[in-house]
Amino acid sequence: MLDAGRTQETLLEVNNIEVIYNHVILVLKGVSLSVPKGGVTALLGGNGAGKTTTLKAISNLLHSERGEVTKGSILYRGERVQDLGPSDLVKKGVIQVMEGRHCFEHLTVEDNLLTGAYTRTDGKGAIAADLDMVYTYFPRLKERRKSQAGYTSGGEQQMTAIGRALMSRPETILLDEPSMGLAPQLVEQIFEIVKSVNENEGVTFLLAEQNTNVALRYAHYGYILESGRIVMDGPAAALRENPDVKEFYLGMADEGRKSFRDVRSYRRRKRWLS
Ligand SMILES: Nc1ncnc2c1ncn2[C@@H]1O[C@H](COP(=O)(O)OP(=O)(O)OP(=O)(O)O)[C@@H](O)[C@H]1O
DSSP: OTTGGGGSOEEEEEEEEEEEETTTEEEEEEEEEEEETTOEEEEEOOTTSSHHHHHHHHTTOOGGGTEEEEEEEEEETTEEOTTSOHHHHHHTTEEEEOTTOOOOTTSBHHHHHHHTTTTOOSOHHHHHHHHHHHHHHOHHHHHTTTSBGGGSOHHHHHHHHHHHHHTTOOSEEEEEOTTTTOOHHHHHHHHHHHHHIIIIIOOEEEEEESOHHHHHHHOSEEEEEETTEEEEEEEHHHHHHOHHHHHHTSSEETTEEOOTTOHHHHHHHHHHHO
């Protein structure tokens, strides 16, 4: 188990970062987290908590949205990476799978996958072998390889986006909201694949998820983000048993299921956040 793996080598370290959009909107208010090599780390939180912003800060994608890291540092393998461009980060082995899949709709599934290999210089043979590897994890993509990506289902597009990331031979994948808009069974299938890629290929994952339930079943460690601050973190198994996580994120309390709007819970939640 990689819970114990928290003592392993740290690949990514985010230290107390602050992010501001449009020079005025303070969205991240001192976020710190660390991602151990070979682990699956989950960044959890509701709508607008700042998960996507955290991932974009790491992969240097904030500039196009007029966002800026104004405090703190981001280190990958101990090296400061916040001044690198996104493609330099890909060369270092870090790749982001954006929320909403973002396939090239007019390209076939296979051509989408091949675009993931564009920074590689290790030859056609190695790339072809990795394409086979991706098809082993996603047999569905092999069946659909000649289809135009825009006409494939949401689940297939999510698979294509993850497969394309794998084609760059990454060390770390930043995966934003893989469950978004997918039926529960498909979500489970995608997380199973993430788990096998992690275990068999040794790829490290930092995944942002609103679906706390599924994320805490597959991740080794979790951070909970609320209004731009980490309010709790711990091994996934411990978070799953934590009464506040159960009540506020898993929709259950010791006394049974409860609504988010429950007044008592809400007061407790406010105390918890203060
Ligand atoms: N380009 C932007 N300009 C201004 N504010 C932004 C921008 N992008 C995000 N925000 C704000 O930053 C906050 C955090 O957004 P973010 O997308 O990081 O949250 P999230 O946790 O990923 O939520 P979701 O799951 O809904 O995407 C929100 O209040 C959002 O409105």
